[in-house]
Amino acid sequence: xxxxxxxxxxxxxxxxxxxxxxxxxxxxxxxxxxxxxxxxxxxxxxxxxxxxxxxxxxxxxxxxxxxxxxxxxxxxxxxxxxxxxxxxxxxxxxxx
Amino acid sequence: xxxxxxxxxxxxxxxxxxxxxxxxxxxxxxxxxxxxxxxxxxxxxxxxxxxxxxxxxxxxxxxxxxxxxxxxxxxxxxxxxxxxxxxxxxxxxxxxxxxxxxxxxxxxxxxxxxxxxxxxxxxxxxxxxxxxxxxxxxxxxxxxxxxxxxxxxxxxxxxxxxxxxxxxxxxxxxxxxxxxxxxxxxxxxxxxxxxxxxxxxxxxxxxxxxxxxxxxxxxxxxxxxxxxxxxxxxxxxxxxxxxxxxxxxxxxxxxxxxxxxxxxxxxxxxxxxxxxxxxxxxxxxxxxxxxxxxxxxxxxxxxxxxxxxxxxxxxxxxxxxxxxxxxxxxxxxxxxxxxxxxxxxxxxxxxxxxxxxxxxxxxxxxxxxxxxxxxxxxxxxxxxxxxxxxxxxxx
Amino acid sequence: xxxxxxxxxxxxxxxxxxxxxxxxxxxxxxxxxxxxxxxxxxxxxxxxxxxxxxxxxxxxxxxxxxxxxxxxxxxxxxxxxxxxxxxxxxxxxxxxxxxxxxxxxxxxxxxxxxxxxxxxxxxxxxxxxxxxxxxxxxxxxxxxxxxxxxxxxxxxxxxxxxxxxxxxxxxxxxxxxxxxxxxxxxxxxxxxxxxxxxxxxxxxxxxxxxxxxxxxxxxxxxxxxxxxxxxxxxxxxxxxxxxxxxxxxxxxxxxxxxxxxxxxxxxxxxxxxxxxxxxxxxxxxxxxxxxxxxxxxxxxxxxxxxxxxxxxxxxxxxxxxxxxxxxxx
Numbered sequence: 001x002x003x004x005x006x007x008x009x010x011x012x013x014x015x016x017x018x019x020x021x022x023x024x025x026x027x028x029x030x031x032x033x034x035x036x037x038x039x040x041x042x043x044x045x046x047x048x049x050x051x052x053x054x055x056x057x058x059x060x061x062x063x064x065x066x067x068x069x070x071x072x073x074x075x076x077x078x079x080x081x082x083x084x085x086x087x088x089x090x091x092x093x094x095x096x
Numbered sequence: 097x098x099x100x101x102x103x104x105x106x107x108x109x110x111x112x113x114x115x116x117x118x119x120x121x122x123x124x125x126x127x128x129x130x131x132x133x134x135x136x137x138x139x140x141x142x143x144x145x146x147x148x149x150x151x152x153x154x155x156x157x158x159x160x161x162x163x164x165x166x167x168x169x170x171x172x173x174x175x176x177x178x179x180x181x182x183x184x185x186x187x188x189x190x191x192x193x194x195x196x197x198x199x200x201x202x203x204x205x206x207x208x209x210x211x212x213x214x215x216x217x218x219x220x221x222x223x224x225x226x227x228x229x230x231x232x233x234x235x236x237x238x239x240x241x242x243x244x245x246x247x248x249x250x251x252x253x254x255x256x257x258x259x260x261x262x263x264x265x266x267x268x269x270x271x272x273x274x275x276x277x278x279x280x281x282x283x284x285x286x287x288x289x290x291x292x293x294x295x296x297x298x299x300x301x302x303x304x305x306x307x308x309x310x311x312x313x314x315x316x317x318x319x320x321x322x323x324x325x326x327x328x329x330x331x332x333x334x335x336x337x338x339x340x341x342x343x344x345x346x347x348x349x350x351x352x353x354x355x356x357x358x359x360x361x362x363x364x365x366x367x368x369x370x371x372x373x374x375x376x377x378x379x380x381x382x383x384x385x386x387x388x389x390x391x392x393x394x395x396x397x398x399x400x401x402x403x404x405x406x407x408x409x410x411x412x413x414x415x416x417x418x419x420x421x422x423x424x425x426x427x428x429x430x431x432x433x434x435x436x437x438x439x440x441x442x443x444x445x446x447x448x449x450x451x452x453x454x455x456x457x458x459x460x461x462x463x464x465x466x467x468x469x470x471x472x473x474x475x476x477x478x479x480x481x482x483x484x485x486x487x488x489x490x491x
Numbered sequence: 492x493x494x495x496x497x498x499x500x501x502x503x504x505x506x507x508x509x510x511x512x513x514x515x516x517x518x519x520x521x522x523x524x525x526x527x528x529x530x531x532x533x534x535x536x537x538x539x540x541x542x543x544x545x546x547x548x549x550x551x552x553x554x555x556x557x558x559x560x561x562x563x564x565x566x567x568x569x570x571x572x573x574x575x576x577x578x579x580x581x582x583x584x585x586x587x588x589x590x591x592x593x594x595x596x597x598x599x600x601x602x603x604x605x606x607x608x609x610x611x612x613x614x615x616x617x618x619x620x621x622x623x624x625x626x627x628x629x630x631x632x633x634x635x636x637x638x639x640x641x642x643x644x645x646x647x648x649x650x651x652x653x654x655x656x657x658x659x660x661x662x663x664x665x666x667x668x669x670x671x672x673x674x675x676x677x678x679x680x681x682x683x684x685x686x687x688x689x690x691x692x693x694x695x696x697x698x699x700x701x702x703x704x705x706x707x708x709x710x711x712x713x714x715x716x717x718x719x720x721x722x723x724x725x726x727x728x729x730x731x732x733x734x735x736x737x738x739x740x741x742x743x744x745x746x747x748x749x750x751x752x753x754x755x756x757x758x759x760x761x762x763x764x765x766x767x768x769x770x771x772x773x774x775x776x777x778x779x780x781x782x783x784x785x786x787x788x789x790x791x792x793x794x795x796x797x798x799x800x801x802x803x804x805x806x807x808x809x810x811x812x813x814x815x816x817x818x819x820x
Contacts, residue, residue, distance in 0.1 A: 005315070006315035010319035010322035014298075017198070018198075018298045018308050019308075021563075022566045023564065024520075049511075050508050056527050056530040057521075073520060075526075077527075077733070078729075078730055079531075091731070123587070124587050126579075150590065150594065151590060155627065156579060156623060157623030157626075158619060158623070160575075161620050164572055165582045167570075168584040170583075172545070173591070174587040176583075191576065194572055198572075300568040300569075301598075302542055303599065305566060305567055305568040307565055307569045309558070309570050311555065312560045
């Protein structure tokens with residue numbers, strides 16, 4: 001988007017306030033919220049994908065090797081670490 | 097263009113409206129019955145059941161759901177119609193604002209009926225006056241022919257991509273809805289040519305997903321409402337254009353403000369709806385007596401036709417606005433307030449008095465208009481005792 | 492129309508996380524709280540309904556976190572109108588699709604109509620519209636996001652708030668132990684309308700949820716799914732426990748997972764041993780004020796109701812009169 005959303009003029013707003021492009025929430029980086037982040041121990045990760053399944057944010061992505069890691073949207077809730085069957089995910093404080 | 101031969105048939109106005117909806121090929125009708133709108137929806141139900149109209153009739157469980165389902169069907173891209181009155185209009189109130197904000201073409205007949213309390217099934221305009229600010233186009237008709245005509249025209253106006261707003265066509269409950277009048281109907285071919293199939297502007301379709309009804313933060317809300325305001329005001333042009341097209345087609349020309357014998361009229365009565373015809377009889381009688389009285393009939397209520405009204409009232413010294421509703425505790429009855437506001441910027445203004453007549457279906461005869469004029473003229477001479485009067489109250 | 496019989500439980504044809512569909516229809520970037528069980532459920536329901544669907548959504552948490560102009564987290568065609576009318580909006584959409592299909596104006600298959608609302612918009616303010624849509628045999632699926640209070644407005648009680656729970660309008664105090672009444676049984680209400688498919692689902696069992704939703708949208712006529720939506724903010728639980736709590740709700744029989752197919756009840760997750768209800772209540776701050784008498788009352792009610800449910804599952808002939816007449820008859 002070229003213009004900041006809070007600078008749009010009334011003429012620039014779509015008829016009826018309709019949002020014509022789906023999925024634009026992706027422009028909002030919810031990762032700014034987190035105070036801790038999940039870290040995978042790849043020696044224990046069995047690539048099962050349960051962490052990817054239980055993330056409310058779709059905040060976990062698969063790597064080319066088939067492991068999983070957090071993406072920019074992770075809010076740091078810790079559900080993945082709790083549900084991981086091998087216990088290979090640990091939540092560590094941001095900035096540490 | 098030659099006006100096609102039209103059949104002239106006596107039928108109940110409700111049936112004529114229903115027939116108009118059928119000719120307009122409405123596709124989704126979600127309605128809840130309420131006196132005095134019932135005959136419209138009953139007849140539509142039966143034409144759908146007989147396969148005479150290819151539509152879905154959704155027997156919703158309340159008027160709130162009727163308007164909600166209408167939004168759903170209009171948003172999915174089909175021609176949508178509903179009808180209601182009084183309490184039903186009040187019940188769907190929150191959704192009415194949303195329908196117009198979402199810029200969805202919906203045509204709704206309002207068979208005007210008094211709002212409770214006390215409960216009354218009879219006619220006045222309190223129901224629609226409580227819905228002035230819903231952001232819809234609003235039209236008032238005087239008789240069955242107008243109800244038929246405006247129902248069909250309103251689909252074309254609503255669906256026009258320059259408009260994209262829902263339209264309320266107001267007709268007086270019982271006085272019109274339940275009365276047999278002569279109607280010149282049009283045939284399906286003529287209506288099809290006048291009103292082509294709906295082309296939705298936005299619609300809910302997995303092939304092109306959109307989000308409708310997102311919420312607005314304070315930074316955006318004003319701009320969205322500005323766009324709505326401009327759209328409603330700008331609908332004036334297409335409305336006149338389509339009314340002109342209808343006039344060329346049928347010979348019946350409609351205007352936002354119509355006048356009756358206002359030439360040289362020093363005193364002008366202003367009114368909306370079917371009582372205009374009663375007022376015309378009164379004007380004739382007063383003119384017979386040599387009184388310079390005329391009548392102004394307001395047809396287009398929203399968007400309000402400021403210039404047309406000022407032109408129609410130019411030359412009047414006394415304007416008597418006959419409201420069909422009250423604005424309890426307010427300075428003026430609804431229509432009177434807006435007329436006064438319209439005339440205020442003029443350097444030379446007529447005296448404007450307000451009379452609320454015919455509340456809750458009270459019978460109003462031509463003599464009543466004559467009495468109102470006499471009363472108003474007397475009040476002006478001695479200085480008005482009130483801002484507005486409730487005419488005919490005993491006690 | 493395929494008749495779903497007693498033997499036909501919800502069948503899985505995929506059972507590995509990695510094999511589940513990767514397309515996200517409820518995208519990242521939505522503003523739900525961390526650890527929101529409801530958002531997790533929405534993510535999977537949206538995958539299950541498939542691309543060819545139209546969603547009508549009520550005012551509430553999920554609507555607010557996902558549709559702040561000018562951004563939207565929805566990849567589906569989506570409409571929000573008001574709080575209590577999403578079922579009525581869905582009725583209108585269904586009617587329109589019927590007409591479009593009859594007139595040959597649909598470009599592809601007829602899209603599924605899915606209405607979504609919270610417990611407030613379903614069992615309280617939205618109950619009338621839901622009942623009307625179910626009774627009319629509307630061809631749609633209704634998903635109730637039950638986080639057990641009016642969460643979006645700040646955690647006020649609803650008729651879905653469980654007995655004894657603390658909310659801002661059912662606070663514990665010197666003269667109160669929290670919510671005074673038992674949770675309204677929305678599943679029973681849905682079944683009483685004679686609709687062909689009703690189910691409970693939970694983000695603690697995401698495969699079960701996924702395949703139930705698929706089944707619901709394929710069922711002609713109305714379908715209703717009640718989803719337990721764990722809310723760490725309102726339930727005062729740790730954000731990482733949302734899936735764990737959902738699982739505990741089923742393991743303690745507080746929220747059994749079952750479906751009702753043409754009136755026939757069947758459990759879809761049967762815990763071999765039911766855990767004490769305290770295991771479920773303890774991690775939630777909203778129950779922290781409960782004393783033994785209240786907890787024992789809850790335990791007894793939960794087990795009594797679970798036994799009733801098991802009896803219903805065993806009943807050979809369902810007491811069920813389908814109100815909906817399928818299309819084509």
